[in-house]
Amino acid sequence: MxxxxxxxxxxxxxxxxxxxxxxxxxxxxxxxxxxxIDAEDLDRLVAAAEDLADIEAATAAREEMDAGEPLIPWEQVKADLGLA
Known part of the structure; x- marks a missing residue:
């Protein structure tokens, strides 16, 4: 149209x-x-895209760990994010 x-x-x-x-x-x-598009359909599409991005990030992190990349301690992550 x-x-x-x-x-x-x-x-x-x-x-x-x-x-x-x-x-x-x-x-x-x-x-x-x-x-x-219907607003609820859009909400579902956005949620699915976010889930897929999370899965891809987790897969990449696992691959880095398997490749021997150094791990970042949880306390360091919290400090970097201003949570500690």
Whole structure:
């Protein structure tokens, strides 16, 4: 749907995204430029992305440990973060 059409029918666009749980893509000059999605769907996507980032960071940390990288003592981590 073009941005111009979406502007004229905003309530319909929001309802379509909310009820259908599928993004409504907005286009300008034939290219997708934005999407309207249900807020709860967005929350789930953000949480999933954060979980994936945590998993990737944990995997990288394990690989560093397996490679013999020196460990940082917990007391040092707390001090560096201003928690001690």
């Amino acid at each position: 073009t941005v111009t059409d979406a502007r004229a029918r905003l309530a319909e666009v929001v309802d379509a995204a909310r009820v259908g749980h599928a993004p409504v893509y907005l286009t300008r000059r034939g290219r997708r430029v934005a999407a309207v």
